[in-house]
Amino acid sequence: MSRLTQSMILFLLGGAVLRITMLSTTYLNYVKPGFRPFLIAAGAVVFVLGVIGVIQEWRGAAGPDHAADSSNHHEGHDHGHAPRVAWLLVLPVFAIFLISPPALGAFSAKSEEATAQMPVAALDAYSALPAGKVTEMTLGEFIGRAWGDSSMSLTGRQVKLTGFVVKSVKKKDRWYVARIQIACCAADGIALKVAVLGQAMPEEDSWVEVIGTWREPKSGKTPVGMVAPELDAVSVAKIPAPVEPYE
Amino acid sequence: MTPAAALAFLLASPAINPVVVVATVVAFPGQPMMAVARFGASLVVAVLAGWVWLRFGRAEWLRIPSRAAGGGSKWASFYTAMRHDFLHAGGFLVVGGAAAATMNVVVPRSWLESVAAVPVLSVLALALLAVILSICSEADAFVAASLTAFSPTAKLAFLVVGPMVDLKLIALQAGTFGRRFAARFIPLTFVLAVIVSLAVGEVLL
Numbered sequence: 118m119s120r121l122t123q124s125m126i127l128f129l130l131g132g133a134v135l136r137i138t139m140l141s142t143t144y145l146n147y148v149k150p151g152f153r154p155f156l157i158a159a160g161a162v163v164f165v166l167g168v169i170g171v172i173q174e175w176r177g178a179a180g181p182d183h184a185a186d187s188s189n190h191h192e193g194h195d196h197g198h199a200p201r202v203a204w205l206l207v208l209p210v211f212a213i214f215l216i217s218p219p220a221l222g223a224f225s226a227k228s229e230e231a232t233a234q235m236p237v238a239a240l241d242a243y244s245a246l247p248a249g250k251v252t253e254m255t256l257g258e259f260i261g262r263a264w265g266d267s268s269m270s271l272t273g274r275q276v277k278l279t280g281f282v283v284k285s286v287k288k289k290d291r292w293y294v295a296r297i298q299i300a301c302c303a304a305d306g307i308a309l310k311v312a313v314l315g316q317a318m319p320e321e322d323s324w325v326e327v328i329g330t331w332r333e334p335k336s337g338k339t340p341v342g343m344v345a346p347e348l349d350a351v352s353v354a355k356i357p358a359p360v361e362p363y364e
Numbered sequence: 365m366t367p368a369a370a371l372a373f374l375l376a377s378p379a380i381n382p383v384v385v386v387a388t389v390v391a392f393p394g395q396p397m398m399a400v401a402r403f404g405a406s407l408v409v410a411v412l413a414g415w416v417w418l419r420f421g422r423a424e425w426l427r428i429p430s431r432a433a434g435g436g437s438k439w440a441s442f443y444t445a446m447r448h449d450f451l452h453a454g455g456f457l458v459v460g461g462a463a464a465a466t467m468n469v470v471v472p473r474s475w476l477e478s479v480a481a482v483p484v485l486s487v488l489a490l491a492l493l494a495v496i497l498s499i500c501s502e503a504d505a506f507v508a509a510s511l512t513a514f515s516p517t518a519k520l521a522f523l524v525v526g527p528m529v530d531l532k533l534i535a536l537q538a539g540t541f542g543r544r545f546a547a548r549f550i551p552l553t554f555v556l557a558v559i560v561s562l563a564v565g566e567v568l569l
Binding site for chain 1: 387391443446447450451452454455456458459462464468472473497498499500502503504506507510539
């Protein structure tokens with residue numbers, strides 16, 4: 118791999134990172150919003166490395182000492198200074214510009230039928246919910262309250278949940294409003310799911326806002342993490358996909 | 365300094381640091397022993413792996429990467445080294461990342477649930493899952509906490525193995541230090557991590 122090629126790869130890779138962080142919100146499909154400044158800084162460093170390399174090559178090619186320079190370069194090649202494996206770095210660039218991978222959705226949520234347990238942030242630290250009013254909350258909070266709140270704060274309270282539609286694999290006629298929770302990047306995504314009762318299932322993977330009340334499990338306490346909590350829904354409204362797809 | 369010390373550092377640095385300890389405490393509310401067990405077990409594995417390499421390792425197994433010969437000024441050698449290291453490590457990272465992503469989609473999660481109740485098998489299953497998923501150590505505690513069907517010891521194995529052996533690390537180590545090194549060091553680390561997790565889990569969890 119020539120030094121010009123190496124610099125071009127750095128230029129493309131850095132450019133791709135800057136493209137999805139500075140000029141669009143695509144990066145939110147892959148990492149937490151808080152990573153933006155770090156991604157921009159890293160992308161800028163790689164991009165500048167590439168630009169400097171290209172300029173040097175261009176100057177070197179025009180200058181008189183190019184012959185000596187290129188013989189050095191071949192010597193370097195023998196020591197493996199231009200690893201062939203570096204070609205693979207063009208794959209993420211192609212992926213971003215040609216495929217532009219979407220955020221994790223129903224496919225990922227489906228593969229884990231046993232609902233992942235939301236780590237109950239602080240046990241029993243949930244505040245009471247106002248009566249006679251719809252409270253908007255994340256799926257994580259809803260699942261936490263359903264499973265880990267001994268004061269049963271969800272009982273009789275209307276809530277609004279936002280997520281995408283997932284059809285149950287095991288049970289017919291059952292569907293979930295789901296959202297992927299990430300701690301760091303999409304690789305550590307956990308599916309959070311709440312079963313929606315009493316409403317027809319919209320198209321799978323479409324985003325919805327569901328209003329309803331928690332259905333208390335008949336057998337006292339739901340076995341934590343084994344089944345998704347249930348919601349008796351009064352309305353399901355389709356919404357456009359949010360900018361930030363993860364919770 | 366002997367390479368064994370550097371290898372212990374290689375294993376310890378992603379597993380034993382404040383960020384990881386805090387993340388583990390947050391992911392396991394009400395179970396502070398999980399963070400303690402993770403810290404202790406990871407430290408023991410890193411030190412043991414270093415000692416085993418010191419005693420039995422041979423110099424010819426380890427290919428020490430050659431420095432890029434930087435001609436000219438300090439700035440020029442800095443630039444050359446930076447470009448070389450980034451392209452080299454980045455390429456192998458793509459190999460590891462692609463392998464992890466493929467395995468994650470191809471291997472069904474349902475086989476995991478079937479072994480969740482079997483004591484030793486469940487520990488091995490989560491240790492292997494950690495290798496396949498290749499999640500960074502800052503985030504893996506949250507995934508471990510979500511695997512509610514498994515015993516605390518199995519979760520501990522997931523947390524100890526993950527930062528030390530996973531597909532992207534295998535690709536990086538084989539690429540950087542050579543296959544002869546990777547073929548010995550990676551199984552050694554994996555076996556040590558599983559055994560130490562079993563022992564520490566038995567005592568602390």
